[in-house]
Amino acid sequence: MAILRILQPGDEVSLEAFLLQHTDTSMFLRSNWRTAGLLDQNARFQGTYIAAYTDETIVAVAAHFWNGMIVVQAPVYLPEVVQTVVAQSGRAISGISGPAAQVEATKSILGLSNRPTQLDESEILFSLALRDLQIPEALASAKVQCRLPHPEELELLTQWCAAYSVETLGQRDTPSLTTASRSIIEARQAMAMHWVLVAEDTPVSYSAFNASLPDIVQIGGVWTPPALRGKGYAKSVVAGSLLDARSLLVKRAILFTGDNNQAAQAVYQGIGFLPTGEKYGLVLFEETQA
Known part of the structure; x- marks a missing residue:
C-alpha cells in the first residue's frame, strides 16, 4: 500500500527525483514548484501537492493549483492522489492536464466525464x-x-x-x-x-x-x-x-x-x-x- 502525504518545504529533492523520470509530461509541475515553492497560499503558480510513497520514494503526484487546474503525474495510485488533492485543496476545478491517458482517467475518477468543456484534447508532444x-x-x-x-x-x-x-x-x-x-x-x-x-x-x-x-x-x-x-x-x-x-x-x-x-x-x-x-x-x- 502507498502512503499519501501533502508535500511541504523540504520535499523538493524527492519530488524532483520522481518528476525527472517523466520529464516531458511534467513541465508544469517542475516549473511551478521551482517558481513558487510547495506551500499553498493561493498565489500565482502555487498549489497543493499530494504524493504517493512506497518505501519512502515518490511514485505518483497530483497537484491542484491556484488557477483551479489539476495536474497529474501518476502512473500508479491515480485515484488516490487525485481524490485526496481535491479534498485537501478545497478549490474548484477549472481543468486537468498531464499524460493523456491519466487526464482521461482523472475525469472519470472525479465524476467529470460529462461536464461541458471548452477544450478536451489529447495533444501531440514535440x-x-x-x-x-x-x-x-x-x-x-x-x-x-x-x-x-x-x-x-x-x-x-x-x-x-x-x-x-x-x-x-x-x-x-x-x-x-x-x-x-x-x-x-x-x-x-x-x-x-x-x-x-x-x-x-x-x-x-x-x-x-x-x-x-x-x-x-x-x-x-x-x-x-x-x-x-x-x-x-x-x-x-x-x-x-x-x-x-x-x-x-x-x-x-x-x-x-x-x-x-x-x-x-x-x-x-x-x-x-x-x-x-x-x-x-x-x-x-x-x-x-x-
Whole structure:
C-alpha cells in the first residue's frame, strides 16, 4: 500500500527525483514548484501537492493549483492522489492536464466525464534539442527581430492573449478574460518569459514559455494576428525565443499541439521539432465547479 502525504518545504529533492523520470509530461509541475515553492497560499503558480510513497520514494503526484487546474503525474495510485488533492485543496476545478491517458482517467475518477468543456484534447508532444534549432532566414538576416516586449506594447499583447484564448482554448470573449489576460502578460513580462516579433518596428507575432527550467523550456501561447499569418512570423518568434534560451544554456524545448492543428505542426517542424510519441492531455471545463 502507498502512503499519501501533502508535500511541504523540504520535499523538493524527492519530488524532483520522481518528476525527472517523466520529464516531458511534467513541465508544469517542475516549473511551478521551482517558481513558487510547495506551500499553498493561493498565489500565482502555487498549489497543493499530494504524493504517493512506497518505501519512502515518490511514485505518483497530483497537484491542484491556484488557477483551479489539476495536474497529474501518476502512473500508479491515480485515484488516490487525485481524490485526496481535491479534498485537501478545497478549490474548484477549472481543468486537468498531464499524460493523456491519466487526464482521461482523472475525469472519470472525479465524476467529470460529462461536464461541458471548452477544450478536451489529447495533444501531440514535440521536442527539440536546441543545438538542432533551425533558424528562419528572416530572423537570421534581421529582416525581423525577436525581443522582450516593451512596456507600451503590453496592452496590445493583452488583446492578443485574449484572442489566443478565444481561438485556441475555446474561451468566451468577456471583460473577465481581458482582466485575466492582462495578469498573464504582466506575469510573463516580470519573469521575462515572453517575446514579440517585430517587422519594421511593428509587432507581428508572439510566443511565450508557459514553463521554464534551467535545462528545458515549454512553449505556449504562440499567436499571430490572422491578417499577418502565412508570412513565417510564428517560426521566427519561436526560434528567436529559443535562441535566447540557448544563450542561457537551456538544452531542450518541448511543446504540445492538437492533432488537427496542421498549421502549428508545420511551424514547429519547420524549425526542427519532432514528435516524441507521447500524448499530452489538456481539459478546460466551461465553468468553474466546486
